[in-house]
Amino acid sequence: MKVVIAPDSYKESLTAMEVASAIERGFKQVMPDACYVKLPMADGGEGTVQALVEATGGKVVSASVMDPLGRATDGFYGLLGDDETAVIEMAAASGLHLVDEGERNPLITTTYGTGQLIKAALDAGSTHIIIGIGGSATNDGGLGMVQALGAKCLDKQGVELPFGGGALSELASIDLSNLDPRLRHVTLEIACDVDNPLCGPKGASQVFGPQKGATLDMVETLDANLAYYADVIEKTTGRKVVDLPGAGAAGGLGAAFLGLFDVTLRPGIEIVIDAVNLHDAVKDADLVITGEGKIDSQTIHGKTPVGVARVAKQHQVPVIAIAGCVSADHKVVHQHGIDAVFSVVPGAVDLATALQDAKRNVEIASRNVAAVFSLRRHG
Numbered sequence: 001m002k003v004v005i006a007p008d009s010y011k012e013s014l015t016a017m018e019v020a021s022a023i024e025r026g027f028k029q030v031m032p033d034a035c036y037v038k039l040p041m042a043d044g045g046e047g048t049v050q051a052l053v054e055a056t057g058g059k060v061v062s063a064s065v066m067d068p069l070g071r072a073t074d075g076f077y078g079l080l081g082d083d084e085t086a087v088i089e090m091a092a093a094s095g096l097h098l099v100d101e102g103e104r105n106p107l108i109t110t111t112y113g114t115g116q117l118i119k120a121a122l123d124a125g126s127t128h129i130i131i132g133i134g135g136s137a138t139n140d141g142g143l144g145m146v147q148a149l150g151a152k153c154l155d156k157q158g159v160e161l162p163f164g165g166g167a168l169s170e171l172a173s174i175d176l177s178n179l180d181p182r183l184r185h186v187t188l189e190i191a192c193d194v195d196n197p198l199c200g201p202k203g204a205s206q207v208f209g210p211q212k213g214a215t216l217d218m219v220e221t222l223d224a225n226l227a228y229y230a231d232v233i234e235k236t237t238g239r240k241v242v243d244l245p246g247a248g249a250a251g252g253l254g255a256a257f258l259g260l261f262d263v264t265l266r267p268g269i270e271i272v273i274d275a276v277n278l279h280d281a282v283k284d285a286d287l288v289i290t291g292e293g294k295i296d297s298q299t300i301h302g303k304t305p306v307g308v309a310r311v312a313k314q315h316q317v318p319v320i321a322i323a324g325c326v327s328a329d330h331k332v333v334h335q336h337g338i339d340a341v342f343s344v345v346p347g348a349v350d351l352a353t354a355l356q357d358a359k360r361n362v363e364i365a366s367r368n369v370a371a372v373f374s375l376r377r378h379g
Contacts, residue, residue: 001034003027004285004317006278008304009040009047010293010324013358016040016051022359023289023322026366030374039276041290041304044132044191044268049078049087052130055276056081063120065093065113066148068137070163073098077117080275085128086121087275090114090250091135094144096212099137104213106139106205106222107166111253115148122182130271132191133250133257137212139165139205139222141198141229142256150178151260165205165251168225174236176260183261190257191268193302196248198241198255199227204248212251226252233259269307278311287373288312288319289366290338296327300336309337320373322365324358342369 005027007019014022020038027034039055042048053060058080065075078087091097093113096104114131121129138144143153144163152175153161161167196202205214205222214222229252230242239259241247246265247255257263273279282288290308292299300306309319318339326343333341344358344365 001031002037002285003031003034003287003289004037004039004281005289006039006041006308007289007291007322008042008293009051010358011046013293013324014362016042016047017054018359019291019362022362023366026363027370029367030370037281037285039278039281041276041308042268042272043302043304043307044193044271045134046089046091048132048191048268048272049076049089049092052080052087052272052275053078061120061124063117065116066110067098067113068094068109069099069103070110070112073113075113075117077121079124079126084126085130085275086124086126087130087132088114088117088121089132090117090253091132093117094138095135096137097135104137106137106164106209106212106214106251107218108164109138109212110140110144110163111136111138111142111251112144112148112163114253115145118145119149119180122180122186127185128187128189130189130191130275132268133253134193136250136253138253139209139212139214139226139251141165141168141226141252143168143171143229145253146174146256146260149183150180151176152178165222165225168229171229171232174232174260176236188257188261188263189271190254190263190265191271192246192249192254192265193268194249195245197243197245198230198247198252199223202248204252207248208251226255230255230259236260267302269302269304273307273311278308279314282312282317283315285312285315285317288317289322289369290319291322293324294327295321295323295330295333295341297329297332299330299333305338306333306336313337320369322362322369
């Protein structure tokens with residue numbers, strides 16, 4: 001009997017590995033002789049570095065970088081167990097959580113720190129770099145990242161542009177001749193789960209700008225600046241990025257990757273599935289257990305449980321999801337490969353209590369799931 005345990009984290013409560021370990025403890029109370037394979041998962045957003053490091057026997061590496069306002073901060077990235085792959089969450093350097101609400105201003109915030117993380121991964125000898133581009137505080141089109149990697153972004157006087165999306169209207173040229181040459185020999189995979197174009201009603205500024213501190217006037221300025229920036233990119237590399245799906249991700253960071261680098265944009269869960277070799281683990285399994293903090297109708301949109309279930313169903317393996325809580329609209333997940341869904345919350349308890357007892361609740365629920373599955377096998 002082989003059980004693959006591949007959950008996401010329970011946000012603000014348990015890491016993916018903590019969830020997987022609690023599930024394993026519960027199952028072992030009923031099926032002590034089964035073979036258990038724990039693969040902590042993520043969808044390319046928060047927790048991706050930790051999940052992939054733990055799943056592959058890698059390590060988390062600290063790096064001093066610039067935060068969105070140009071201040072020094074402690075960032076991090078992951079080196080996976082193959083000693084070749086690095087994983088970066090751009091939010092670790094350029095994330096919204098690093099900027100207090102009263103300080104948020106996408107006219108001046110920068111992705112420079114994200115470029116510093118990429119450079120640190122190159123310095124570590126990585127030949128494959130996975131970059132998750134969610135949760136940014138920025139709207140600079142990735143200009144800061146490009147500057148950190150050696151490109152010269154100049155105004156008409158040949159002066160380097162200052163940081164922020166507000167300066168893009170002054171951009172005259174992007175000189176890539178000093179771009180870090182190691183990038184030509186590295187595979188860059190971008191974990192991107194939005195298909196927003198760079199500009200317009202569904203673009204970076206109008207959709208995501210307000211949550212980053214942009215006023216209505218700022219949104220108008222930022223949108224026009226990104227459109228101009230797209231023209232400069234096209235003049236530089238011949239690539240037209242303004243309408244490309246994903247170009248508007250992370251305040252236009254997607255546009256920089258698509259327009260100036262050789263990259264692949266893929267859904268985050270697909271990248272993680274490949275990185276942990278989920279197909280190999282699942283192909284001879286008898287059961288797959290997955291889960292996340294909340295199972296609801298949004299789970300079908302690029303989230304871990306449905307991604308894991310899709311792989312399991314390719315190998316005809318049953319899938320059970322164990323979640324922190326289950327919404328009334330969760331039933332749609334049954335159409336996407338998840339055979340059964342269980343909540344770990346024991347009755348009506350407040351959130352603080354549920355979070356405090358999370359490990360114990362996951363273990364208890366998992367023990368009961370194992371008991372039911374065991375009855376099915378021996379019935």
